[in-house]
Amino acid sequence: MDFTPTEEQRTLRELAVEILDDLEGPELWKALAAAGVLGGMAETGLLATVLVLEEAGRRTAGIPLAATYAYGIGPIAAHGSSEQRERLLPGLSDGSAVATGAFPQRGGVTADGRGRLTGTVPLVPWLREAAYVLVPTADRRCWLVRVEDAGVEPVETTAPWAAGRLTLDATRAEPLGGEVTYADVLGRARTAFAGLQAGVCAGSLARAVEHTAAREQFGRPLATLQAVQLRAADAHMDIEAIRVTTYEAAWRYDEGLPAESHALTAAWWASEAGTRAVHAGQHLHGGIGADVEHPVHRHFLWGRQLDAYLGSAPELLAELGQFLAQEERTAEVGA
Known part of the structure; x- marks a missing residue:
């Protein structure tokens, strides 16, 4: 496995970052479409899409980027008829349709x-x-x-x-x-939204690191306290687990390898660890984190919403267990 982005994927991510940093709302959506980011996500594969969605999540960009790719551009390009692709993809790629x-x-x-x-x-x-x-x-x-x-x-x-x-x-x-389309669409969608969650959590932690480095208590930055460092380190490891399992699932889809269990694994990490990470980000802000107007609270709400949307961790773990058990039974029958 090699998750190193290609030159084309890096260019797409860098282009998206430039636009995400400059704009928001409807203007952001139009600019991403006009720059070819939506169309580029379909052309460069799911791993490239995850990289872009991670950056969107890092900035909690309130645009339907993940949904339009996961349930529109991606499935229609992969499973639609030539007539459907010709009729629907242009509007989805240029941002005129969601x-x-x-x-x-x-x-x-x-x-x-x-x-x-x-x-x-x-x-x-x-x-x-x-x-x-x-x-x-x-x-x-x-x-x-x-x-x-x-x-x-x-x-x-x-x-x-x-x-x-x-x-x-x-x-x-x-x-x-x-019938096969359903499992493929669901697995790719779970991978895409797990990528979005990785970004949401990374953005939350980045804000917490900035806050604890600047905020002082008893004459020293909060970031020098061991308890703060350990909480941030745990969140960092959780985010890396979300990221690496998501990258693996996306890479496998791009390579045409079986990936359904890997998508479930990524979704489980995004749900289970994602919740811990955004709670840590809010906790490390102290009382400020409870302020609904503070930017870190937005990450907290997004993280909880994505957890609910992906499915609770026990539910995903049960589904993964059933899938692996069925695979084992199928292998035994085949043997």
Whole structure:
């Protein structure tokens, strides 16, 4: 395994960093699209996408970058028909359209023989800004739905994700790939959002390091206290665990290797260790960390939201255990 970014991947990350440092909000989204970052993420692979998302998370950039790639650009490029790619990718790549997904599949949506979907998904991130939503059904197929054809109710969360409740009532949809598409989309999405979480946690720790280096107590910086150093070191190790497992999963997808268990591992680390890391970042700020107006509080809220969105750590660990047990049974039968 070699996670060293290629020249093309480094250039894409550096371009994204330059724009992320200068702009925010709608202007940031337009600038990233105009500079070719969205299209470049599809062309340079999932590892490059993770690198860009890590930088976006580090700055808690409130844009639908992860969702549009994970549930729009990536799946359509990989599994869409030539007609779907020609029709949908230009708008997603130039930022004029946003995509999101009703993942993971919880058995709440079904499809009839005419390709019409019925069911409800309680929370879909960025649904209120999306033009398309990728919806998995009980048979593990994926369907593209135009958001304007579905029912959308606002759902307010602590993260700026313009989330919504999706209601489908014999809603028209078009299929995207076959049954295998679901596992591939979910695994890649988990990897992408784990990359985002790595950045969120790294940004939180960077703020904590800056704060403890400048803040003094009893005539010495807080950063010189052993307890502070140990807490920061633990958070650093947690973030590195998220990062390396995410890089491995992304690399395996790019290389065409089996990666479903690796994506689950990355998601587990992002959920379990990510929660610890953003709590540490807030704790190291002392009472200031409880101020909802302080920037570190934004990292804390994002970290908790991503933990909830990826799935609780016990849930992900149980799914990983089931997957590994099934692999072992399959291997025994094959032998």
